[in-house]
Amino acid sequence: MSHPLHILGISGSLRSQSTNSLLLASLKHVLPSTVSFSIYNGLESLPHFNPELEEPTPPATVVAFRKELAAADAVVFCTPEYAFGLPGALKDGLDWIVSSGEFTNKPVVLISASPLATGGEKALVSLETTIKVMGAKIPDGGTIAIPFIVKKIDKQGIITDKETAERLQQLMDVLIEFIPENKRTLEEM
Numbered sequence: 113m114s115h116p117l118h119i120l121g122i123s124g125s126l127r128s129q130s131t132n133s134l135l136l137a138s139l140k141h142v143l144p145s146t147v148s149f150s151i152y153n154g155l156e157s158l159p160h161f162n163p164e165l166e167e168p169t170p171p172a173t174v175v176a177f178r179k180e181l182a183a184a185d186a187v188v189f190c191t192p193e194y195a196f197g198l199p200g201a202l203k204d205g206l207d208w209i210v211s212s213g214e215f216t217n218k219p220v221v222l223i224s225a226s227p228l229a230t231g232g233e234k235a236l237v238s239l240e241t242t243i244k245v246m247g248a249k250i251p252d253g254g255t256i257a258i259p260f261i262v263k264k265i266d267k268q269g270i271i272t273d274k275e276t277a278e279r280l281q282q283l284m285d286v287l288i289e290f291i292p293e294n295k296r297t298l299e300e301m
């Protein structure tokens with residue numbers, strides 16, 4: 113039986129005032145109302161990755177993360193860059209999914225946002241490498257780096273920069289179009 117399209121957002125930042133988490137939350141305003149969107153909030157609770165912890169049963173937080181991923185038709189990442197790489201917590205979370213396989217063939221788009229001019233593009237490239245090796249599928253135009261993020265979003269999470277708002281809208285359009293047709297149950301289709 114078909115179900116309403118569900119997209120899961122994952123922020124790479126654990127900060128309460130994270131610009132990446134704010135940006136991620138803003139995406140619900142550019143998605144059609146028929147699409148459900150939720151944000152994974154368990155990254156901080158995952159144990160450091162250790163494959164030995166899989167036996168006899170994986171940690172409950174890991175099981176919950178895998179379930180949320182399995183239930184999502186697509187995933188959007190939005191991450192900062194730390195020391196020219198991915199935040200450790202995000203890489204750690206992804207390592208838990210390598211063997212369980214929830215990213216296999218999963219439609220995924222990636223955003224990095226930074227106060228710097230580079231937009232965190234090294235983290236974006238690193239995330240792309242990791243997520244692809246796990247079998248996720250990224251559409252053409254499915255990665256964007258956003259520089260000078262603090263000038264483009266306000267404290268309420270409203271995107272104040274027109275070009276950035278348009279890029280985010282395009283990214284969500286590309287993602288929805290990329291989700292296999294048999295999973296799309298949008299009213300307008």
Ligand SMILES: Cc1cc2nc3c(=O)[nH]c(=O)nc-3n(C[C@H](O)[C@H](O)[C@H](O)COP(=O)(O)O)c2cc1C
Pocket residue numbers: 125126127129130131132133191192193194195196197225226227228230231232
């Ligand atoms: C230890 C540390 C390392 C950082 N390294 C980078 C970096 O390599 N590239 C970058 O663009 N920003 C870097 N930043 C700045 C972050 O992009 C900035 O703190 C950003 O606001 C974090 O994202 P958030 O607002 O979503 O938490 C670094 C910040 C810290 C605290």
